[in-house]
Amino acid sequence: MDLRRLRYFVAVAEARSVGKAAERLRMAQPPLSVQIRKLEAEIGAPLFRRGTRGMDLTEAGQALLARASEALALAADGAEAARAVASGRRGRLSVGYMFVLANAVLPRLIPELRRSVPGVDLDFAELSASTREARLLDRSVTVALCMPAIHHPEIQVARIGAQPLMLVMPIRSPLARLTSVPMARLQGRPLIALPPPDQDPASSAVAALLRRHQVVMPIASRVETVHSAMSLVLAGEGLAIVPACAKLGAPRGIVFRPLRDAADSIDVAVCWRRDSHSPLIRTFLKCAEKVVARL
Amino acid sequence: MDLRRLRYFVAVAEARSVGKAAERLRMAQPPLSVQIRKLEAEIGAPLFRRGTRGMDLTEAGQALLARASEALALAADGAEAARAVASGRRGRLSVGYMFVLANAVLPRLIPELRRSVPGVDLDFAELSASTREARLLDRSVTVALCMPAIHHPEIQVARIGAQPLMLVMPIRSPLARLTSVPMARLQGRPLIALPPPDQDPASSAVAALLRRHQVVMPIASRVETVHSAMSLVLAGEGLAIVPACAKLGAPRGIVFRPLRDAADSIDVAVCWRRDSHSPLIRTFLKCAEKVVARL
DNA sequence: CCAACCCATACGTTTTCGGTATGCCAATGG
DNA sequence: CCATTGGCATACCGAAAACGTATGGGTTGG
Numbered sequence: 346m347d348l349r350r351l352r353y354f355v356a357v358a359e360a361r362s363v364g365k366a367a368e369r370l371r372m373a374q375p376p377l378s379v380q381i382r383k384l385e386a387e388i389g390a391p392l393f394r395r396g397t398r399g400m401d402l403t404e405a406g407q408a409l410l411a412r413a414s415e416a417l418a419l420a421a422d423g424a425e426a427a428r429a430v431a432s433g434r435r436g437r438l439s440v441g442y443m444f445v446l447a448n449a450v451l452p453r454l455i456p457e458l459r460r461s462v463p464g465v466d467l468d469f470a471e472l473s474a475s476t477r478e479a480r481l482l483d484r485s486v487t488v489a490l491c492m493p494a495i496h497h498p499e500i501q502v503a504r505i506g507a508q509p510l511m512l513v514m515p516i517r518s519p520l521a522r523l524t525s526v527p528m529a530r531l532q533g534r535p536l537i538a539l540p541p542p543d544q545d546p547a548s549s550a551v552a553a554l555l556r557r558h559q560v561v562m563p564i565a566s567r568v569e570t571v572h573s574a575m576s577l578v579l580a581g582e583g584l585a586i587v588p589a590c591a592k593l594g595a596p597r598g599i600v601f602r603p604l605r606d607a608a609d610s611i612d613v614a615v616c617w618r619r620d621s622h623s624p625l626i627r628t629f630l631k632c633a634e635k636v637v638a639r640l
Numbered sequence: 641m642d643l644r645r646l647r648y649f650v651a652v653a654e655a656r657s658v659g660k661a662a663e664r665l666r667m668a669q670p671p672l673s674v675q676i677r678k679l680e681a682e683i684g685a686p687l688f689r690r691g692t693r694g695m696d697l698t699e700a701g702q703a704l705l706a707r708a709s710e711a712l713a714l715a716a717d718g719a720e721a722a723r724a725v726a727s728g729r730r731g732r733l734s735v736g737y738m739f740v741l742a743n744a745v746l747p748r749l750i751p752e753l754r755r756s757v758p759g760v761d762l763d764f765a766e767l768s769a770s771t772r773e774a775r776l777l778d779r780s781v782t783v784a785l786c787m788p789a790i791h792h793p794e795i796q797v798a799r800i801g802a803q804p805l806m807l808v809m810p811i812r813s814p815l816a817r818l819t820s821v822p823m824a825r826l827q828g829r830p831l832i833a834l835p836p837p838d839q840d841p842a843s844s845a846v847a848a849l850l851r852r853h854q855v856v857m858p859i860a861s862r863v864e865t866v867h868s869a870m871s872l873v874l875a876g877e878g879l880a881i882v883p884a885c886a887k888l889g890a891p892r893g894i895v896f897r898p899l900r901d902a903a904d905s906i907d908v909a910v911c912w913r914r915d916s917h918s919p920l921i922r923t924f925l926k927c928a929e930k931v932v933a934r935l
Numbered sequence: 936c937c938a939a940c941c942c943a944t945a946c947g948t949t950t951t952c953g954g955t956a957t958g959c960c961a962a963t964g965g
Numbered sequence: 966c967c968a969t970t971g972g973c974a975t976a977c978c979g980a981a982a983a984c985g986t987a988t989g990g991g992t993t994g995g
Contacts (some may be wrong), residue, residue, distance in 0.1 A: 424682070
C-alpha cells in the first residue's frame with residue numbers, strides 16, 4: 346500500500362477521469378491507468394466503474410476515498426509539522442528562571458517570546474539555586490535564565506548581561522544615609538549569604554569581592570533566594586549584597602546602595618544542555634539578550 | 641512522501657534502532673538506514689539523533705511519528721473498509737417495499753437481514769405503485785420488494801414467489817357465505833382496482849383473470865394501495881381482487897375467499913438496477929427468497 | 936461510417952529499491 | 966593500549982517498479 350497510489354486514486358476519483366487526473370498530475374495517462382489497476386488488484390476489488398464518459402467510484406471506492414484523502418492530509422501535515430518543529434516555528438520550550446530575575450525580566454521577556462514564536466508551547470518554571478543544574482540535566486527545563494551562570498561540563502552558557510552588586514540594608518540603618526558605602530564600613534557586620542554557585546564558597550562573586558577588599562563579614566544566615574535574604578535584612582539579621590535587579594520586588598523598608606570603589610557585578614546568563622539542539626534555544630537567547638540589554 | 645518510508649520510520653522509532661527494526665521488517669539493515677536518511681532529506685530535518693547505542697527521536701521526529709502512525713492506520717483501515725464494502729460485509733442497503741408485503745414479509749425479513757449483514761446500514765422505504773420504478777432508477781432505493789414485478793429494460797427482476805389472487809368483500813356480503821366464489825358470480829359487480837403495472841391496463845393480473853373468464857366488472861374506483869382498496873370494500877363501494885398475503889393487516893369486517901376454478905397468482909419479485917453491482921443485492925435476494933418461501 | 940474521446944495494453948528506458956560487503960566510530964574489556 | 970563488539974553509514978550490483986511513447990478497442994455523436 347503505497348501513498349503515491351492513494352494520491353493517484355484520489356486524483357482520479359476527484360477528476361472522475363484518468364486522462365484529466367493524469368493532466369493534473371503532470372504525467373501520461375497510461376501509467377496512471379496502470380497504477381489504478383494495481384491498486385484495485387491490491388485491494389482485491391474494483392474501485393471504479395468504467396463508463397464510456399470517464400470513471401465513477403464504486404461504493405468500495407467511496408469507502409476508500411474518505412480515508413485515503415485523510416491519510417494523505419495526515420502525511421502531509423506530519424511532514425509539515427516536523428519541518429515546523431525543526432525550524433522552531435512550533436514545538437515546546439520549557440523555560441526555567443531564577444526568582445531574582447523574575448520581576449525585572451519576565452514581564453518583558455514573556456510577551457517578546459510569544460511574539461517571536463507564536464506556535465510554540467511555552468512553559469515557565471522557577472528554579473531554585475540548589476536544583477537548577479539538575480532541572481537542566483534531567484531535561485525538565487530546556488533553557489534556564491540564571492544569575493550567576495552555571496558551570497558544568499554538560500551545560501552550555503551564554504552570558505547576556507551583568508548586574509552590579511549592591512548593598513541591601515534596612516532604611517533605618519545608619520549606613521543608609523550614605524549615597525554609596527565604602528567597602529571598609531562592612532568589616533565585621535553580619536552577612537545574609539546566598540548559596541555559593543557550584544557548591545564552592547570561593548566561587549561566589551560576593552565572597553570574591555570581600556576577599557579582594559580584605560573585608561570579613563561573618564555569615565549570619567544562608568538562604569535560598571534573594572528575597573529571603575531581604576526579609577532577613579529587614580528583620581535586622583544583617584546585611585546582604587545582591588544584584589541591582591533585585592530592587593524590583595524588594596519589600597518596603599529596604600534600601601539599595603552602591604558599594605564605593607567596587608564595580609563588581611554578577612553575570613546574567615542563559616544556560617542549556619550541550620546536547621539540546623532545539624532551534625528554540627537560539628530564539629530564546631535572542632529574546633533574552635534583547636530584554637536584558639535594557640535592564 | 642511514500643507510505644513505505646513512513647512505515648519504516650515508525651518501525652525504527654519504535655525499535656529505537658535501525659538494526660532491530662530491520663529485523664522486524666524482515667529486511668537488511670543498510671537499505672533501511674538509507675530509507676531513513678532519504679526521509680530525513682525529504683523532510684529537510686533530522687528525525688533521529690544517532691547515539692552510540694541506537695537511534696533516538698528528535699522533537700521533529702516525535703511530531704512526525706504521531707501523524708505518521710495515524711496515517712498508516714488510516715490507509716490500512718481504508719483498504720480494509722473497501723474490501724469489506726466490496727464483499728458486502730459493510731456498506732449501505734436501501735430497501736424499498738410495497739405495503740401489501742409489509743405485514744407478511746418485513747417482520748421476518750428485517751431480522752434475517754440484520755443477522756446476515758451485521759455491519760451494513762439498512763434503510764427501508766415504502767414504495768407506491770406509481771413511483772417504484774423511479775425510486776430504483778434514481779437510486780434512492782437499491783432493491784425493491786415488489787408485487788407484481790417491475791418490467792423495465794434497466795431493471796433486473798428475480799421472481800421469488802407468488803401469491804394467489806383472492807376475492808375481498810365485506811363480511812355481510814352474500815358472497816361471504818361461500819367457501820369459494822365462482823368467477824361467474826362476479827359478473828357486473830363494481831371493482832375497486834389498483835393501478836396497472838407499467839401504466840398498461842392490459843398487463844394487470846386481475847384484468848387478465850377477468851378477461852380469461854369473460855367477466856366484466858365496472859371499475860368503481862382506482863386506488864394506490866391494497867389497503868385503500870380494502871377500506872373502500874368495507875365501505876360497500878365494491879369488491880376487490882388482491883393477493884392472499886394482504887390478509888395480514890386487513891381491517892376487521894373484511895373476508896377473503898378463493899376464486900373457484902382460478903389458480904391465478906401474482907408474482908412477488910426482487911428488483912434492482914442492472915448496473916447496481918452491490919454484493920448486498922445477492923444477500924438480500926437470498927434472505928427474501930427464504931422468507932417468502934414459507935409465506 | 937468516420938472522427939473524437941477515453942481507457943487499456945505493450946514495450947523499452949529510467950528510477951528506485953533491496954541485498955551483500957565493508958568501513959567508521961565509540962564503548963567495553965583484558 | 967589494543968582488540969573486540971555493537972551499531973550505523975557507504976558502495977556497489979542486481980531486481981523490481983514506474984514512467985513515457987505507441988497503439989489497440991470500445992462507445993458516442995455527427
